[in-house]
Amino acid sequence: MPAVRSGDSLQSRSATRSKDAPNKNLPSPPELLKYFPIYEILICTACRHAIKPGGVARHLKDIHRLQNEQRRPYTLYASNFALKAPEDVSSPPDNEFPMPYLPLEQGWRCRAPGCDYLCASIKRMETHWPSKHGSKGNPSHDWTPAPLQTFFRGNSLRYFTTDGPNQLKPSSQSLPNASGCIQKMRHSYRLDAVDSLMLEHYFYSSYKSFSKRNQTEKVWLNVVADLASCHQFLIHGILACTALHMAHIYPLQRELYVLRAYTHQDTALPLFRGELEHPTPQNCDAIMAFAYLLVVFSFATELDNGQNSLLLINDTADGPKENKFILPQWLHFIRVGCEMLDQVWEQIERGPASALADAWEIELDVGDSKIPYLEKFMCFIPEDGSWSEKVISVYRDGASILADAFAYMKSETIKPDVSTWNILGLWCVRLDNEFYDLIFVRHPGALILLAWYCVIMKRMELCWYFGGRPARLIASITDALDTRWHPCIKDAADQILGS
Incomplete structure (x- = not known):
């Protein structure tokens, strides 16, 4: 896959524009010129390299064809920063590689002891070895592929790279x-x-x-x-x-x-x-x-x-925002995809990825331990008859599945390494479409159970891709619910927010 070159379009437009043509679509100075105080460099995000000290005005004139009045905001902005000469700029440490806004090139690193030579072509490496090491060099062990970046171009080009896997232990x-x-x-x-x-x-x-x-x-x-x-x-x-x-x-x-x-x-x-x-x-x-x-x-x-x-x-493309919803892509694929895999499920269970299927399929043999949870959830049904029998039936089914999930998670036999997939499979994947219809219209019963499901989801917060979501979701639910329903989710919110 070719490297992404986000600045090319701006650079191309600037380079081909007539000197006298007005430019009404220029990026702001902070967008075009990114300053990195640690290295004391200013990177042009369109050209994707650093500009030498004192060279901003010339760069904007020669490369981007900006007239004097157009250059003024950029030069004024750049004057706020101290810039180092290229030879004084340090290479970034491994944990900061690759640097943003700079392109990465596929290059080569010399593996001779004590040599830190980097280049972007095999031909240069083949020239380097006899010149510096006195032999032709063997491509199988004397140099190795390496991702390269450089702050400056032209005569000040100096590549840097990372130790990669060695740093990842x-x-x-x-x-x-x-x-x-x-x-x-x-x-x-x-x-x-x-x-x-x-x-x-x-x-x-x-x-x-x-x-x-x-x-x-x-x-x-x-x-x-x-x-x-x-x-x-x-x-x-x-x-x-x-x-x-x-x-x-x-x-x-x-x-x-x-x-x-x-x-x-x-x-x-x-x-x-x-x-x-x-x-x-x-x-x-x-x-x-x-x-x-x-x-x-x-x-x-x-x-x-x-x-x-x-x-x-x-989904705000059609209809009012408060009434138009769709299932997220991940849930749609899992609910529909699992059905489509029925014909090969036995193959998956016998195959090399069977552990993934095992993590997904949980037998919720919770017995009577679900009863206290189900009784709690059923108490949220109002006695004023405002919910139809159909809605109560759908709510009861969703509450029963959620009670199973709570009983399973509270069981003394549950292992501490319960996975993301276990938690998702406990409730949201098991629900009928009719329950999602209630969520789509923001029915209070569906939102109340969703709020309580957040308590289970909190187990996922240690995952780097999930942290903080239960708190944000229950806050959204609180905003969507009429205040008369807030007592129904107060205990759930307290458990999630630590009140």
Whole structure:
């Protein structure tokens, strides 16, 4: 996949514009010129490199063809910052690589002891070895691929890179042939420098964040990696979620990784839909794995999309906002997809990804322990007859499933490593469509049970892609409910907010 070049369009427009043509669509100075105080550099986000001290006005005139009056706000803005000369700028540490706004190039790193030479072409490396090390050099062990960046261009170009996996401290469970697997996928899918870096991160870190169970952790590391080598939609799903994980732990590079995540997900979804329509013994395990990744991606991007409802998305294209809802993509795929996998479910249970199916299917043999919870939920039905018999019937079914979930979660036999998939499967996936119809119209009964479900979901808050959502969801529910119903969810809100 080619590297994303977000600044190209602006740079192209600026470079080809007539010197005398007015420019009414210029970005603001802080948008075009990003200052990094740690390094004391100013990066042009259109050209994607740093500008030398004293060179802002010339850069805007020669490259972006801006007239004197157009340049004035930018030069005034730039005058607020102290800038270092290129030779004085330090390379960023590994935990800040890659730097935002700078392109990544696929390059090479010399592996000779004590040598830190980096270059962007094999030809330069082949010249470097006899010149500096006195021999031709062997490409199999004397240099290695490396993602490269540089702050400056031209005569001041100086590449920097990262130590990659060495900084990530691989787990003892890591694939013994992880590097070989990475190289194979990099070649098969023509991954660029950013994707290669993200793939390494998956093998050494991200796979462990998708599950708290040792058994499923091994599936993500070994089985899913093997499936991804022959299912294109799955490798894109892995890279999409890994990009979001890296955006979470490397906030300085958040924009770069989030953009890359959406690019991969946009590629994966049409392919996944096609496979889901025709499940076979050959693709069913990959479909199951991608369904899990879809949940991770949806949760992690929920706030970027301005959503915090978890189970519902406002669809404002038609109709009033307060009455128009659709199921979120992750829930739709899981509810519909699980039905479509019925014909191959036995194959999944016997196959290499069976641990994923086991984590999803929970036998809720809770006996009478559900009764106190069900009695509590049934007490919320008003006695004034304002709910129809049909609504009460649907509410009762939803309350019974939620009571099962509470009894299961409170059981002394429940393991502390209950997974995201367990929690989601306890209630929202088991509900009938009629219950979702009640949520769609914001029926108080449905919202009350949803508020209590937040108490169970709080178990997921330690997941990097879920933190804080139960509190935000119950706040939204409180706003949507008439104050007469607030006493029904007070205890739930207290448990979530810690009151």
